[in-house]
Each structure stands twice: as C-alpha cells, then as structure tokens.
Amino acid sequence: MNGTDRKFLAYLDELHIITILLPLSYHGGVSSSFYLVNESEKCPLDIIAKSEIGGHHKYICRFSGDYFFEKQYWVVDEKEGKTDLQIGAVIRTESFDEKFYYEGNDLGVTLFADETLFKLWAPTAIQVKLKMTPPESSFSEIIKLKRGDRGIWSVMVARNLELYHYSFLVLINQEWREAVDPYVKAVTVNGELGVVVKPDSPPRPRPNLPPLENPVDAVIYETHIRDFSIHPHSGIKNKGLYLGAGELHTKGKDDEPTGLSYVKDLGITHLEFLPFHDYAGVDEMTSNKDYNWGYNPLHFNAPEGSYSTNPSDPYTRIKELKELINRVHESGLRVIMDVVYNHVFIREDSPFEKIVPGYYFRHNELGLPSNGTGVGNDIASERKMVRKFIIDSIRYWMEEYHIDGFRFDLMGILDVETMREVRKTCDSMEEGILVLGEGWNLNTPLPTEQKATIANQAKIPQIAQFNDKFRDAIKGSTFNILDKGYALGNEHYLDAALEVITGSIGFKKRNLRLFNEPTQSVNYVECHDNHTLWDKLQSCLPHVDDTIRAQFHRLATGMVLLSQGIPFLHSGQEFFRTKQGEGNSYCAPDKINQLDWERKSQFIDNVNYIKGLIEIRQAIPCFRMRTSDEIRSNIRSLPSSSPILACTYQMVHDEVILIINPSTREQGYTLPKGDWSILVDKNQAGIYSKGVLHGGDVKIQPISLNVLLKK
Template sequence: MNSADRNFFAYLDEMNIVTILLPHSYHHGISTTFYMAADSDKTPLVIVEKTEIEEHFKYICQFEGEISFGKLYWIFDEYGGKTDLQIGAVIRTEQFDEKFYYEGNDLGVTFQAGQTCFKLWAPTATGVKLKLRPSGNGYSEIIKMRREEYGVWSVSLHRELEFFQYSFLVLVNQEWREAVDPYAKAVTANGEQGVIVLLEKTARPRLGIPPLENPVDAIIYETHIRDFTIHPQSGVKHKGLYLGAGEMDTKGPDGDATGLSYVKDLGITHIEFLPLNDFAGVDELNPAKQYNWGYNPLHFHAPEGSYATNPSDPYSRINELKKLIDQIHSQGLGVIIDVVFNHVYIREQSSFEKIVPGYYFRHNDIGLPSNGTGVGNDIASERRMVRKFIVDCVRYWLEEYRVNGFRFDLMGILDVTTMNEVRKNCDSLAKGILIIGEGWNLNTPLPAAQKAIIANQAKIPEIGQFNDKFRDIIKGSTFNLFDKGYAIGNEHLVDAAIEVITGSIGFTKKSTRVFNTPQQSVNYVECHDNHTLWDKLNGCYSETDPAIRKKYHRLATAIVLLSQGIPFLHSGQEFFRTKQGDGNSYRSPDVINQLDWERKSKYKENVEYIKGLIKIRQEYSCFRMRTAEEICAHIQALSFPAPVAGCYYQLPKEEVVLVINPSTKTQMITLPEGEWGVLANHQFAKTTAKDFIKEPQYLVEPISLNVLLKK
C-alpha cells in the first residue's frame, strides 16, 4: 500500500498500543471507533487518549490479546477507511526484546549434513525471500523462507552453492527491501552482495603467541594497512595491501629494515590496525583513486577488499588477511583490530535498518535517530540482539582470524553490559586478549550510568581506556593546537604530570584518580586522530630551532613509554611523523598519510633512543606495576625544584630514579643516597648502566628524561 493510497496512518508502538494519525483533511481528523483485523479476526481498539498535533489528530488506542508478528494487520475507522498497521516504536520496548531474543549461533550461512542453511533474524517482517545468483552473470533465483520461532526466517538447500552470491528480500510495512546478510563472512567487490564460501578452505595451522601476563606488559603500535607500506621507498612489493604489511626482510634505500621487520626490531608487542573490516569510502576496484581510514563500516564480519590483491575473488581478502596475521604472530607480535560498533556508514542504506527498521539504532525523545557519534546514527548496543551481534562478531574475529585484541572506536556510545559481555566472551576463548576503547562521554540517549565511559571505569574494570587526561597534561590540548602540556614546556603541571606518570590512580591525592588499576590507562600523546605531535610542535614553536622541537617530542614519547599503564605509540611517532599540518586526514591522500620510510632513515638516532626506552620498560618491572596498591607502596615522589619531576622506585630487586626536566635550562638536583648508574639521559637509553654518579648532586640537561639505576 503506497502512502498516497492511505487515508490515515497507524503504528504499533507497544505490544498492546496502536497510535493512529488522522489528518484534518480526512473527516476533519475525527473518528469515534477503530478496530484491527487480520484474516477473519477483528479486534476492537479502545481510544485512551486523543491529542491534536500539527495537521492531525493523534489517537492512542489499546487492545486486548496479542499481535501475531509476521502477519499483516489492517486498521479500520468508523467510515470504512483502512490502513495497514505499520511496525512503530514497539521494536524499542523491553517486551519486544524479550519476546524475540534468539540465542542460536547459526544466523547467516551455516553448513549441516550436506545442506546449506540460511537464517535471518527479522521479527517484524511479513515475508522474507532468499535471492541467489551464481558467480558471474547468471540469473537470480528467488526462494521463499519460512518463519520460525523468535522472528528467525530460514531455508535449507541440498545443493553445492560455493561462490554463489546471495542477499535477502525483506517485506516490512508492505515494502520490499534488499539487504546483504549482516552475518556475511565474504562479500563481492564493494560489498554489494554476500558470497557463500567454505571457510575450511582458508584454514591455516595455528601460530599463536604466548599470552601477556598483564595488559601493562603490552606496547601498542597503531598503524593502517595502506599507510604502513604505500611509500615508494618502503621496499615492499605488495604496497598498501595485506600481503605487503606481512612481507619480511624488506629494506629502504639505506639498506635498513622497513615494514614488519622494522616493527619487530623496534620492540613493541602488538600492532594495532585501523579498521580492516569491509568499509565504504574506497572503490575496491580502483583503490588508488581514494583514501579512507575505514571508519565507514559496511560489513562487520568480512575483511576490506581494497587491501586484497583481487577484491573480486571472495577468498583473496580472507586468505591474505589470515596470512598477514600469521606473519605477525611468527614474529612473536600480537594483532589488535580497531572495531567500529558505534555506528554504520549510512543508516538508511544499512542492512540493519532494511531488515528490522528502527531496532538497531537509538532514537531521541521525539523519535528521531540520535547522533552522539556525529555521523548520523548511534548503534543501540543495549538491545539484546544488537548486543548479541557485537559479541558474535568479536567471537568470530577471535576464532576465525585469531586476533589478540580489540580497540573499540567511540566506546562511550556502547553500554557497560555489552562491554562486559565482550570481555567475558574473550576470556572464555583465549588468555591475554587486550580490550581497549575510547571512553568519551558522547551525547547519546543512554542513561549516564550505563555508558562505557571513563567515569564508569569501575564497572568495566578489565577494559583499558584511552587516557585523555594523560594526553592533555603531557602534550597539551588536542583541540587547541597552541596549548602546551608538561613535556612541551608548560612548567606549571609538575604535580599533574606525576599523577599521570604513576598511572592516574590517585597517587598524589585520591581526588585526582581516574582509574582503579594501571591496566585501565592507555597512555598516549598521539594517534591517527588530530595533529601528530610533530605538527603540534611546529604550531607551538614555529620560530624555534628544530633541534628544540625534537627534544620536546622525544621527551613526550619517553614519558609515554615509562609511565604506569599501557603505552600506545602512533606509527612513525618514533621518527617525528608529520602529516604536513593536516589535523583530520581521514580521507587525505597517501602523500599525507603514508609512513615515510625515508624519514625513518633521516631520524635513525631518535629511533634507536626509543628502542632503548622500550627495552628499559621491558627489563625493569618498576615501570610495569600491576596494581594501584603496588604503585603506592613502591613509588615515592621526589621533591625537586620546579619544573623538575622525579619518582623513586623501590622494589626488592631494583631501585630506580626517574627524573624529568621539561625546561630549557640545566637543573641541579640532589639524588637519594647511594651510587647511581645512568640508564637513560638526553643522549642515550640502554638497559645497562654507564656513567656512575657517586656524588648526590646531579646535573639534569634541558628538556630531558633520565633513568638512574642504584648500584
């Protein structure tokens, strides 16, 4: 029934409530009786409220009995006029969620006893059909699906269907829509159709890595599949692709390592990739023409095709991504993937909205989609089948691709119950899986107490969060290019710096506490978002000698690596990565986003210094304490003339002093009693001490971090 044919509109807004809108132009918007009919059954509607809104009268009506979802209902008025009953806000009720929650693990395509089984959760649909097409240009076949319990539709076929393309045709509110399976494991180029593949054909021997003893033992290195190797001098054959990111023994023009071999040598423990599930923004058949970070999710279970050698072959992206992950594992490194469960690319075009309109997204008080993400839609993670989808998807990436962690984009949109379910599922499958996320408090219609945000860190204790307090105190505000943090010259932040260096656990005073344990604090001064640290320094110190800017940069990065918590580096940070001042390069060209391997050669000395700091962190457990109690018991803040900050670490097997001087002047300090060997200063960073200091006085060079080990 077209909207033009309807005299009025009717919506099922609760399990027993129908809302009817009669326009003034239709019998002046007045009717004293309504009833509902399906087949030969007639149910009277009781008007409980009538109000006038704009050009309509709105009737809230109640009825006895139960609606049979999957059946078409008609609403009649006293004049014999009729309209179809559309599915309205009922889908956002707790009763709907309870009635249609499906526990099965067989949504999408599964294989059983020679059959290919298709299942789709579409409780509000009155009809669902499977559309099948052989690969190539064969004719499509349309097959009716059968409605089962909990709103699941299914069909099983005794046929060999490998490489067949498929989609679902869904009839909701008398409108047919075509949608790709939300559980599709493989897709055609640009994600236009799902593809049936036999995943056992992509199976590889397991190459796991030993699990971390504690998240604070991780050192995360964030990069992007394409950025990592696309530079002309990367020495990589398959530039910008999964295979390229996994190539070993590649060299730049100076003969030194690039790519994965370089990262292994750097000493980090985990590579974190920006989204690599199927996303919009890059034409997979012409990937060189466009660039995108990947925060436009289309299909959550299928890998992105623009990183594959052949995006038209559904196996290419699966096999090549698995090979990449295995290559990284072979080097003893873990893989963290950036997952974007907070929104979809375009709500109206998403499979979620086509299959169960209105269910998967949050709506505000007036029924419009909310926009806490800033991209037009917020995923309603608190709904049971949305939560199930997220947990199922995480489980799939763990089991099928054997990743070692997840970074949740805009995690503050999601709810704490969902995040704890994710954590619980990960723990049931493997040890040492890292989960970190952006716990920003965004304007989405979810009660504050339910949001997976930093303020609720105690409710999600096993999940790390990006510490924006650390970032802003050490570097300065991300949103004000000229605001300076402690490490780049703000001498008023000594106490605040000590607080974040000791894990943001309330070390200096309880009121400053952000987290209960150091493993919750992901410490960083730079990531893919916003200006790189080098570009910020160019803004803050445009007239200053570049050598001074390098010192500030080195100091800020050093503080990240030696603070309590989980250190996080942006790829290229160790060689002063620049994006030429571009503060939002999500679709800027390769020349802006690429990892510049020539720059790595140019600043080799700084790379070596960062490598030394990484080794110091890994060698000395005082920089990787497990609990707030341990930190408070074994660290003492040293009293030095401002702006010098100092910490004294006293453990049974090691005594270490950390001294930071962010000023441009040399500072004289008095060390605790004893003989001290220098592990790191303004020139070098090593795990064995040299230059032993026997006198209590120590000269701290300008803009430097110093690590001293007691003999």
C-alpha cells in the first residue's frame, strides 16, 4: 500500500496509543469503531478522544496487549476501510528508549579472518537487507538480516569482505529505503556507500607526549587542513591535503619555517583542525573547485576524502589522516578534532532518518523538525541511542586515531548528560584529553536546565566553553563590526576586561561570574567564524594607519595569552590574518581563506612578539592559575585611573605586575616600590628582561601591554 492508496492515516504514537486521521471526504470523517489487525490477530481499539483538525477527524485510541515492531499491523474501520499502521511519535517516547536501548559495542561491521559480521539498530523496520558489492564490480548481492533483541538486525557472512561496498535496505512504513551504515568507518567517493575495512592490527600505541597537567597549560591554535598549506608560497608539497598539513621542515620564500614546523616553533600545544569527518559541500574528485569549512556532516566516523591524495581508495584517506596526526604528535603537539554532532547536512537524506525515521532528531510542539542549529535539524542527543552513537564515535576516534581533544560545534544543542558521558569516556581512556565547546543557548526543544550551555557550566565543570563575554569585552561585539572593546580603546569595557582576564569567575563582581573555575573558560578574540580581528579593525578604525591597527591587534591577542583560562588563537592571527573583509567564508575560495605565509614574513616582528608572550605564559605560572581560589588569593587589582588596568600577581618567590593601556595616549602611573624587570612592553615580549623600571611615577606607552617582574 502506498500513500495514494490510503483512505485514512494511522500512527503508533505511544506503545499503546494510536492516532487515526479520517478525512472529512471519507464518510464524513466518522467511524464508531476501529480494529488493530496483523496476520493472526484482530484487536478492538478503544476511542478515548476525538477532535476535528485540518479537514480531518482525529481519533485517539488505546489498545491492550503487546505491540511487536517486527510485525506489520493494519487499522480497519467499521466500514472495512483499511490502512497500514505507521510508526509515529512512539519513537520519541521514554518507553521506546527503554525497550530498545542496546548496550553492545559491535554496531556496524566487524571483519574477522574468514567472516564478516554486520549489525544495524533498526527497531521499527519490518525487514532489513544487506546490499554488498565487490570492489571494481557492478554486481550486487542482497542478503537478508535477522532481527534479534533490542531492535538489532544482524547477519554473519561466511567470507572476508574487505573492501566490499555495502549499504542497508530497510522496510519501514511500507517503504523501502537504502541507507549507508551510520557506524560506517570508510566510504566510497563523496560518501555514497560504506566500505568494509579492517582496523589497525595490532593497534598503534598512543604517542608518548609530555603530560598535560591542567587545561590552562594548553595554547590552542585553530586551523583548516586546506587553509594551512594551500598558499602558493607555503613551501608545502601536498597543498590542501592531510599530508601537507603534516609536512615538516617546510619553508616559505623567506627561507623560514612554515606549516607544522612553524607552529611548533611558535610554542602552541594543541593544533585544532576544523572538521575532517566526511562532509558534504566539496566534490572529492574535483576538490580544487570547491571549498567548505566542513560543518555539513555526512558520516561521523569516516575521514573526509577531499584532503586525501586518492579519494577513490577508502584506505588512503584513513592512512593519510593517521600520518598527519602522527606527525603532529612527533612534533610534541596534540590534535583537537572539531566535531559536529549537533546536526546533519540534510536530515531526509541522512542514514539516521532513513533507518529510524524521526528518532535521531528533535521535533517541536507541532511535530515538525526543530531548527535551533539554523540548518534545518537538531540532533536529539538526549535519546539513549543517539547519546550512545556520540559516545561510541568519540571512543572510536580516540582508539583508532589517537585524538587528544574534541571541540564541540554548537554544544548548546546537546544535553548535559551526553556531555558528562563524553567527559567520562575521555577520562576513562586517557589523561589530559581536552573537551571544549560552543555553549550558546539555541532555540531547540530541550528543557533549559538540560542544555549544555554556559548557563549550565556548573553541571559540566570539566568541559571548557568558548567565552563570548571575553571576546566581546576585549575586541567589541562580534555582531556589530563597529563596536570597539577594551583592547581597541573603549574604556567603558574596563570593568568587564578585569573580570574576563581574571578567568570570568566573578573576581570583583560576583554577579558577573560566568564560570566557577578558570579551566572552563576558552579565551579568544578571533576564530574561523565571523570577521578576523584585522578585518574588524579596518572597519572600526577606518581613519588610522595600519601601524596603529597593528598595535590594537597586538594588545587584544596579548590579552588572550595572558588571561586566566585557556587561550585560543585563530591560525594567522599572529600575523594579522585577513579575509579581505569577508565575514562568513565557509565556502569562499582559497584566496579568501588561505593562510598567507607571506604575511608571516611581512609581520615577523609581531609573530616574535606573540611567540614571546606564549613563552612567558608557559614559564610564569601566575598567568595560568588552576582554580578560582588561587586567583582570588594571588591576584590583586592595583589602584589606577581609567583607562589603565593594572593587577599584581603574587607567587611563592616573585611578584608580577600586568599593566594595560588601551588608549592612544601615554598614561602616567605610580609603580609600587622596588625594581621591576620589563618582560613585556609594546614592542618586545619574552622571559628575559628588556630593562628595569623603578618604583614611583612612570609613563605607560600608548596601546601597550606591560609585564613587570620584581627583581
């Protein structure tokens, strides 16, 4: 029976509740009785409510006894009219979750020496078949799967099917659908089919990296695999590819390091890559024609093919991604993976929706897919098998690829319990794994108290969040390009600046507290989203020359690096990265998005300044205190007149003063008694003294960051 044959509609909305819609054009939409029928039984339905809605009479009916999802049911009315019972809102009930939650760790494909096991969670399917095709062949074989407990369908094929292409055929609501395995780990070009592959055997040992004792010891550097190497003068051979991002000892036109060797020398600890799971938006066979950031998820456990030297070979992308990660580890750095579990590219086309329609996504009060993400769908992470998928995926990337951290895109869409489980899973596998995310409060139908947002930071204390208060207080509003923050000379942000550089813990004003601990705050003024800081400065300060803009830029970046919390840099920020004024470059060409290594040469003085600040942060622990108690005990705000911001940091053997002057005028200041070594001024930064200031009246240079160490 197809949709055009149905005289009326019937949906299973709870385990014992059926909703029936009779069009007014069908016997006036009136029936006094209904029956639930399968091959062997006929059960009367109790009508418990009736209403008129949209040209239909709506009947809510209850039935007794068990419902067997593996069987096909029909609803018959008093006139012997008949329709198939479709799976409705029942899949979004807690009772459905309890009934079908599967704890096993073997979903997807398991390849043995002489056998291949396929398992799929599809509790609402009436039939499931496996479609498999040998490599280099167009002949497909169809095999039926057997249904087991918890809605698991499986088949053991008595052959080693390595490199076979495969998909599942599922029959739901009288309709056959073909879908890629949600747990697929390798895919054909553009993710059209799954591919059977074997994991590393034996598994590669995890890298022997120095311990990350605390999240605030990290310095994160965000980049995009293509941007990182694609510039014509990057000196990198494999431009735009996994292998290129992992090349060592590359040099630019100035014969100085570029790429991975450059960022290692810069002093960062973590390289964060924009998404490299399989995504839409780039044709993998002609990848130079397209560009995309990667926030269009297709397959969450398979690497993207456009960064591979051979997208047609499923193993190549896997091996080359592993080689990139290995090279980063060999350089003493860690890899953070940007993960996009909050939505899929197109809901209707996703394996989730095809295999268990309606389960994996949130729906609003009208029964329509919600859209807090702004892309047409929100992942329902609060459901047990959705949460399980996310946890299984995190575990897989850690086990198979040795990922060292995860950056959750639009984390506020996800629920608190899922993020707690993510944190717990990471901790059970490896120490020092960073978990951070965008805790924005988005309009998704999840109770406010369950959202993994900044407002609920106390419920997920071991997860760091991007600090938009820091961003906007220091550089000015991201969404008003003309708004200037404290570091751009706006002294109205002075109090806010003090709060955010001390970890956003409510240092002086408890009502301004954003986080309980500094380890929760990711401090930034620029990332891949929105205008670069340089481009914002071009708009904010249209009548000043680039020398002044560079000083404001240096000050804002310096405040990121010397604030309590976790510093986050956008690649190229240290050499005034520009996207030519483009504020949303997610699919812009390389000339907009590329990391311009010639700017690194042009602005090498600023690069060295930022390198010096990173060196100071790592050498002097007062800039990375572990707890809010430590901050409150050891930092004091010094007397100063606006716009000057001054703090003293007490350490066991030393005392440090931080003085910031964001104005374009020299400012007078009275230093405490003593001799103060200059580690940072507006021109130089590093752990070695640049001179000495003596206590008393001094002049603070305009647009300057100053760090003084008591001798």
